[in-house]
Amino acid sequence: MNNKIVYFCLGGALMLSGGCSKKLAQFKADYFSTTPTPLETVGQTVPATVTGNLPAKFMVKNAKVTATPVLAWNEGTDVGEVKGSPVTIQGEDVRANGQVVSFQRGGTVTIPFRAEYQPEMAHSDLYLDFSVDQNGKMYTLPRVKVGEGVVATSTLASAATVTPAIAPDKFQKVIEETYSADIRFLVNQANIRATETNKEDYKDLNRRLQEANQAANMEIAGVTVNSYASPEGSLEFNTQLAEKREKNTTNLVENQLKKDKITEFGELTSSFTPEDWEGFKNLVEKSNIQDKDLILSVLSMYNDPEQREREIRNLSAVFNELADQILPQLRYSKVVAKINVLGKSDVELIDLYNSDPSKLTVDELLYVATLTDDNTRKQQIYRKATELFPNDYRGYNNLGLTQYVAGDYASARNNFNIASRMNPSSKEVEMNQGLLSLLDGQYQKANEQFGAAAGVPEAADALGVYYLSQGELAKANNAFGDSNTNNAALARILAKDYSGARTILSNIAAPDATTYYLTAVLGARTNNENMVMTNLRQAVRLDQSLLKRAKSDLEFASYNLSFL
Numbered sequence: 001m002n003n004k005i006v007y008f009c010l011g012g013a014l015m016l017s018g019g020c021s022k023k024l025a026q027f028k029a030d031y032f033s034t035t036p037t038p039l040e041t042v043g044q045t046v047p048a049t050v051t052g053n054l055p056a057k058f059m060v061k062n063a064k065v066t067a068t069p070v071l072a073w074n075e076g077t078d079v080g081e082v083k084g085s086p087v088t089i090q091g092e093d094v095r096a097n098g099q100v101v102s103f104q105r106g107g108t109v110t111i112p113f114r115a116e117y118q119p120e121m122a123h124s125d126l127y128l129d130f131s132v133d134q135n136g137k138m139y140t141l142p143r144v145k146v147g148e149g150v151v152a153t154s155t156l157a158s159a160a161t162v163t164p165a166i167a168p169d170k171f172q173k174v175i176e177e178t179y180s181a182d183i184r185f186l187v188n189q190a191n192i193r194a195t196e197t198n199k200e201d202y203k204d205l206n207r208r209l210q211e212a213n214q215a216a217n218m219e220i221a222g223v224t225v226n227s228y229a230s231p232e233g234s235l236e237f238n239t240q241l242a243e244k245r246e247k248n249t250t251n252l253v254e255n256q257l258k259k260d261k262i263t264e265f266g267e268l269t270s271s272f273t274p275e276d277w278e279g280f281k282n283l284v285e286k287s288n289i290q291d292k293d294l295i296l297s298v299l300s301m302y303n304d305p306e307q308r309e310r311e312i313r314n315l316s317a318v319f320n321e322l323a324d325q326i327l328p329q330l331r332y333s334k335v336v337a338k339i340n341v342l343g344k345s346d347v348e349l350i351d352l353y354n355s356d357p358s359k360l361t362v363d364e365l366l367y368v369a370t371l372t373d374d375n376t377r378k379q380q381i382y383r384k385a386t387e388l389f390p391n392d393y394r395g396y397n398n399l400g401l402t403q404y405v406a407g408d409y410a411s412a413r414n415n416f417n418i419a420s421r422m423n424p425s426s427k428e429v430e431m432n433q434g435l436l437s438l439l440d441g442q443y444q445k446a447n448e449q450f451g452a453a454a455g456v457p458e459a460a461d462a463l464g465v466y467y468l469s470q471g472e473l474a475k476a477n478n479a480f481g482d483s484n485t486n487n488a489a490l491a492r493i494l495a496k497d498y499s500g501a502r503t504i505l506s507n508i509a510a511p512d513a514t515t516y517y518l519t520a521v522l523g524a525r526t527n528n529e530n531m532v533m534t535n536l537r538q539a540v541r542l543d544q545s546l547l548k549r550a551k552s553d554l555e556f557a558s559y560n561l562s563f564l
Contacts, residue, residue, distance in 0.1 A: 024063045024132050027144050031055070034126060038149035038554060039071075041117050043157065043469035044441070046071065048126065050111040050146050052089075059101035061091040064133045069113040070143070071150075073124035075552075080120060084113040121150040122552040151554045153521055156490050156514060157468040159438040164401040164412075165428035165458040167394035167419070169366035175341040176221065181205040183249055185331040188233070190244035192252055205337060206256055212339045213262045221338040222266035223257075225249045230330035231275035235306060242272040249333035266338070276330045283326045295322070346371055353381065362389040369398065378402045386415075393422035397429050409436060427453045435462055443469055461485055468494070486514045493518065498526055513543035517550070524555045532559055540564055 032052045039048050050069060067089055072081035088098025089109050101107035113126065126147035131140050181202040183192055196202065212218040227246035229238040250270045257265060284292050298311045344352070344364065352359050353368050360368070362385060369381040379402040385395035400415035413436055419429045434449030446466055453459045460479055465487050467476035473495040480488035484507040492501035505511075505519050516539035523531025536556070540547045551561055 022060060023139075024060045024065070024134065024141065025058060026141050027052075027128070027130060029144050029146065032128065032144065032146040034147035037147055038151055039121075039126060039147055040151040041154045042471035044117050044155055046113075046115050046117050046121060046150055047471075048113040048147065050113065050126070050128065052109040052111065054089075054101050054106045054109065056102075056104060056106040058106060059089070059091050059103055060134065061093040061103050062135050063091045064094045064096055064098065065089040065141075066131045066133075067109075067111055068129045068131075069111055069146075070127045070129055071113070071115055071121060071124050072127060073120050075120065075123050078120040080118075082115040082118070082121075084111075084115060087111045117150070117152060117155055119152070119549065119552075122152060122549075122554065124148070124150055149554050153490070153553075153555060154468060154471075154494055156518065157465050157487055158514075159435050159462070159465050160407070161486060161514070162435055162461045162465055163458050164404050164435060165397075165431040165453065165456045166401055167366075167397040167426065167428045169363045169370070169394070171343065171361075171363040171367035173343045173345075175343070177208075177339045177341060178336060179205050179208045179339065180334060180336045183252070183333040183335065184328070185245060185333075187230075187327075187331065188237075188241065189331075190241060190248055192248055197252070202335075205335060206260065208339060209257070209262055209265070209337055210260050213260070213264070217342045219340045219342065220262070220265040221340050223253060223268045223338075224336045225253060225268070225270040225333055226336075227270070227272040227333040228276045228279065228330055229272075229274055230327040231277050231280055232327060235274060239274040242274045245331075245333050246270050246272040249335065253335055279330050280326060283329055284322075287325060289321050289325065353384075357384050358388060360388075362392050362395070365389070366394060366398065375402050375405050379406070391422070393419040393426060393429070396422070397426065397432065400432060404432065404435065409439065412436070427456045427459075431456045431459050431462060438462070438466060438469070461487055464488060464491060467491075484508050486512070486518060489515075489518050493522060493525065496525075498522060513539045513546055516542065517546055520550075521555050524559065529559065532556065533563070536561070536564060 031054055032050055034048055034050050036048065039046055048069075052067075065088070066086045068086040069084035070081050071084075073079065087109070088096060090096050090098040090100055092100060092102060094100075099107075099109045101109065111128065115121075125145050127143045127145050129140075129143045131138065181199070181204070183196045183202070185191075186193075209220060209223075212220050225246060227242050227249055229242040229245070231238070250268070253268065257263075257268075281296065284295050289295070302311060349360065349364055349368050350371065353365070357365060365381065365385045365388065369378045369385075372378060372381075379399065382395055382399035382402060385392070386399055389395055396415045397419040400412040400419065403409075403415065404412040412432075416429055416432050416436070419426065420433065423429065430449050431453035434446045434453060437443075437446035437449060443466065450459055450463045450466060453462075460481055461483050464476045464479040464483070467473075467479055468487065468491055473491060476491040477488075477495060477497070480491055484504050486508065489501045489504040489508070492498070492504060501518075501522055505515060505522065508515050516535040520532045520535035520539060523529070523535060536546075536550055540550065547564055550556060550564060
């Protein structure tokens, strides 16, 4: 064969296989874009997506590339890196499960990255490392920078600052007790019979009034008389009858009060109802009268009281039953006395706790703890509650609350667990255990526990922090509702609702270092330099650890913080 023809054929074959035989070229930074830029934390993690657009004639057909994202930092003594999950990119002739890129047309690849946040990552760079396997020949290519910096504002969310749920006491400074007696009348009569005043309920009412009059911790809040006439006869007659019953019953009560020398009884009020159709209806509904549905139908058809009565009388078959069973129950006066039982004053309770806590009930003891803002003092009181009332779960739950606030999570966990064993259905305990799960990073478990604690007031802030940890800003803001907390303000900042964030921050009752730091972040995002400087200075004054954070925080990258 002609040598020229041989060389021509060999050259053509080499040209056809060019997509396989040559070594893969270096990747360029221009091929890649990263979302978000700069990187931004979601909760306590740093997620990102690197998208590569590889040009035509780049991806050799027989090359398999392992691309590994690496977040690296080198700030003084802080040197380190975190690797993400490797992704396989392959040419058309490679048999593997990677993302295939055409030699002729090029193609797009996606490389996800996720890492747990570390404070050193604030000043960091995101790289891609490449190792290549080409027909068994292994080599590496230079790493390529694809992103830089991490905005870590979301990490300011903290379950540690959520107030745990308190198991409430049932102490009442004033307990209102109600006592009553009925005075029955004969048909068309208003005189009070001796048989009625000798009934046990009337005697008991008078005894209660006498006791309240003599007891130092009781007071009579008021006495009322309500008199009724049954709906039979004319309205005019029933009005006069009911009014006489009211007058006679009121005189009876007044004379009894004078006889018992009761002068302080709040106010004596009275009223009368000429025709108690509502009471009539209720009694018929509860009765066993055979035709009660027919009677109730008549009641609903006529608005005029006299027409109602005529129609019911026309039901002669049932009227006698009404006269015997229902109407007598509507001829009465009801005497009601309201008596307030006064509990111990705050001063008395505190003095008793200081001198002899054993003289306090469990509810009084739990209430005493709410009279101080000193967490250490609260802790002492709740510990005493667990000693004196070891079978009441509330003491253990509330003791755990104070330990959680103090950052003693191990002790808090122990007491929450004791409370849970005592009362597995307690929503307060469930919520508090959810907070510990959130601190441990057990997000699914925390979510389930917060769900079981639905209705507990403190659960709103806890659930909001959970949603922040998942990057679900809309749900977080919905959960926070009207809460005025640092976490609620942070959710608004992350959602770019700066006006809402400003309102929340200004309404926080006891602003702390985080409050001022968040206000500085808000100032940076709204280009208010004075807000940045003033609030950063206050934040660092309250918490020196924020100095390092502020100087590396990309939120303040455009500000000179040397004054700190």
